[in-house]
Amino acid sequence: MDGPTLTDPFSTAPRWVIASHNEGKIKEIGDLIAPYGLAAEGAAAIGLEEPEETETSFTGNALLKARAAAKASGRPALADDSGLEVAALDGAPGVYSARWAGEPRDFRRAMERVEAELAASGSDDRSARFVCALALAAPDGEERVYEGTVEGELVWPPRGDRGFGYDPIFQPRGEAITFGEMEPAAKHAMSHRADAFRKLVKDVFGA
Numbered sequence: 434m435d436g437p438t439l440t441d442p443f444s445t446a447p448r449w450v451i452a453s454h455n456e457g458k459i460k461e462i463g464d465l466i467a468p469y470g471l472a473a474e475g476a477a478a479i480g481l482e483e484p485e486e487t488e489t490s491f492t493g494n495a496l497l498k499a500r501a502a503a504k505a506s507g508r509p510a511l512a513d514d515s516g517l518e519v520a521a522l523d524g525a526p527g528v529y530s531a532r533w534a535g536e537p538r539d540f541r542r543a544m545e546r547v548e549a550e551l552a553a554s555g556s557d558d559r560s561a562r563f564v565c566a567l568a569l570a571a572p573d574g575e576e577r578v579y580e581g582t583v584e585g586e587l588v589w590p591p592r593g594d595r596g597f598g599y600d601p602i603f604q605p606r607g608e609a610i611t612f613g614e615m616e617p618a619a620k621h622a623m624s625h626r627a628d629a630f631r632k633l634v635k636d637v638f639g640a
């Protein structure tokens with residue numbers, strides 16, 4: 434086929450599409466890919482619609498979003514499906530993490546729901562993890578998916594106004610501050626998104 438493919442996605446792709454409508458994620462993915470000399474645009478910036486996330490796994494939804502964007506744009510697309518899994522809530526909100534924030538999104542409300550459900554569970558286990566699936570899709574149909582995680586504990590009340598989503602209540606294991614209080618570079622060194630991205634880079638570059 435003509436044009437960019439996944440066998441040579443970095444050197445031949447003019448611009449990647451970040452198949453996401455979440456500005457926080459697009460910013461973080463931009464920071465992660467910048468050292469590789471890649472330029473990327475968010476899906477909304479090039480007029481792509483947000484597909485319905487009908488799968489029940491992070492990898493399924495990431496592939497669905499990447500495929501839709503690659504097909505609509507004719508360019509390689511990178512999608513991220515991610516969320517917070519709370520141990521005492523049997524992994525909730527999981528793939529419903531964005532949906533717990535309602536429409537329009539309100540993560541103060543989503544964080545309050547997590548805290549309320551933890552209290553209702555009667556458990557004193559505050560462990561949680563973030564999971565991220567990154568899917569890469571080429572217009573010719575080739576695709577790959579990688580998953581990353583970061584373990585931590587939930588704090589209350591929320592702390593910090595950096596990052597996005599549930600960052601103010603997530604304190605990575607071994608740290609004294611939340612993702613909401615952390616410098617972006619510190620979050621990028623340990624996040625679920627960075628973990629998945631390391632796997633992608635290793636696979637694509639062999640690095």
Ligand SMILES: O=c1nc[nH]c2c1ncn2[C@H]1C[C@H](O)[C@@H](COP(=O)(O)OP(=O)(O)OP(=O)(O)O)O1
Pocket residue numbers: 452453454455458483486513514515516517530531563596597598599600612624626
């Ligand atoms: O590093 C993170 N720090 C805090 N919260 C996070 C993070 N990573 C995912 N999360 C939470 C919030 C997000 O809204 C949801 C993902 O839901 P998810 O459907 O994958 O993303 P989304 O709907 O926000 O954007 P889109 O689907 O257009 O990429 O999990």
Ligand SMILES: [Mg+2]
Pocket residue numbers: 486531
């Ligand atoms: Mg979404």
